[in-house]
Amino acid sequence: MNRTYEYRLYPRKRERAALEEMLAQGQAVYNAALQECKNYYTATGKRRTALAQWDYFREWRKQPGITLNASSLQQVLRRVDKAYTAFFSRLKKGEKPGHPRFKSIAQFKSLEYTYGDGCKLVYDEARQRMLCYVQNVGDLKLKQHRPLPEGAVIKHVILKRKASGWYVFLQMQLPDPKLAAPNGLPAVGADMGLLRLLTLSDGTQIDNPRWLRHSLDDLRRAQRRLARAQKGGQNRKDKRLLVAKLHEHIANTRRDFWHKLTYWLVHTYGLLALEHVELAFMTHNRHLSLSAHDAALGVFQEVLCYKAVDAGCTVALVNPAYTSQHCSGCGAMVKKDLSVRVHQCPHCSLTLDRDENAARNILALALMSARIEPSGVNVDHEVMRSLRSSPLKRGEWSQRTHHDA
Ligand SMILES: [Zn+2]
Structure with missing residues (x-):
């Protein structure tokens, strides 16, 4: 299982300058390698591989003043290679893709290392703290806000410049x-x-966080100010930094919310039945896209699944077809538009919040597909079969691994 831990670094002025310089060298390599690929493609119609380029850049590295680590340089070449893989696969499909773009220094933000080759953690005995050694830069102070997990073997390291540091x-x-x-x-x-983030079959309602809306308003305002700022001035630089910091803040708080919510869910319930949502549909629909992004449902499911493994909670994904249209009381079809928020059954006179009715159906489907029949849950097989449930495929009992960052 792979996981990524992120720690904040506190480089001193001189160290920060050295890191910036290495980024600039990485950017130069990226753009030079891209240019060569482009030339080679124009001349021969063929692809230049990272391996072929390494011969040149191995010599290039020997000039004085180059501080970029060899394995980091190879990683940069691999990034160019990856961009071209996507380019060629689109060509193959008959599309007309544009060439991969050159990167400005603002777009080139990170350097990769093989752990132990130019970058590693070192323990400072005297002050009893962990430091991050970077070749040609020094031992950087880092805030180890949580210990590394037990039995972890570090494979790769990425140094990244964000708006905040x-x-x-x-x-x-x-x-x-x-x-x-x-x-x-x-x-x-x-x-x-989309209106409410989660509705549980026991009636619990969890709302879409309002702070995100507020932050998005702040972001829109900041973006407007950036657009109005005169080009080339310090003012524009400040405004751009503000926009970048807001983006970072939104991403951080959203992630924090997901972690807290999923933790609570897996420690409150033993089985969580969710509908399997096709996310591509929602994000491609212009009217729904913002809300779908807000909710970031894909991230939610992923975080939920990996937390569930540790907590002894099972996550079941079911086919969402008709879950909002059927009555959870008697199974009858009760058609309703998206605008109708209350489920009212003319057959058994069950009146329930629309989403809660759907949640009950989702639970019933999961229990039926898995052939679990706990006491206290009333599942009428004859009726539920009419929901066109398809038995769960093996892979849908998800226990995915998680990438933390
Ligand atoms: Zn009914």
Whole structure:
């Protein structure tokens, strides 16, 4: 299982300058390699590989003043290679892709290392703290806000410049997690909506966070100010930094919210039934796209699944077809538009919040597909079969690994 831990770095002025200089060298390599690929393609119609380019850049590195690590340089070449892989695969499909673009220094933000080759963690005995050694830069102070997980083997390191400063990402391999024993907590179905984030079959409602809307308003204002600022001045630089910091802030708070919410869910319930949502549909629809992005449902499912493994909670994904149209009480079809927020059954006179009705159906589908029949949950097989449930495929009982950053 792979995980990434992110720690903030506190480089001194001189160290920051050295890091910036290495980024500039990385950018120069990226653009030079891209130019060569472009020329080679124009002349021969063929592709230049990273391996072929390495011969040239190995010599290039020997000039004085180059501080870029050899394996980092190779990683930069691989990035160019990756951009061209995408370019050629689109050509093959008969599309007319543009060439991969050159990168400005503002777009070139990170350097990669193989752990132990130019970058590693070192322990400062005297002051009892961890430092991040970077070749040609020095030992950087870092804030180790949480310890590394036990049994972790660090494989790769990424140094990244964000709006708020420098960060180190440690990509490590962990022993595969042991599936915790079932926690014996109640089962619940969850309906993920656009108006309300989550509605659970027991009536719990969890709203889309309002702070995101507020932050997005702030962002829009900041972007407007940036657009009005005169080009080339200090004012524009300040405004751009503000926009970048807001983007970072939104990403951080959103991630924080997901972690807290999913933690609560897996420690409150033993089985979570969710609908399997086709996210591409929502993000490509202009009218729904903002809300879908806000909710970032894909991230939600991923975080939920990996947390569930540790907590002994099972996540079941079911086919969402008709879950909002059927009555969870009697199974009858009760057609309604998206605008109708209350489910009212003319057959059994069940009156329920629309999303809660859907959540109950989702739970019933999951229990049926898995052939689990706990006491206290009333599932009428004859009726539920009419929901056109397809049995869960093996892969849908998700226990995915997680990439933290
Ligand atoms: Zn009914």
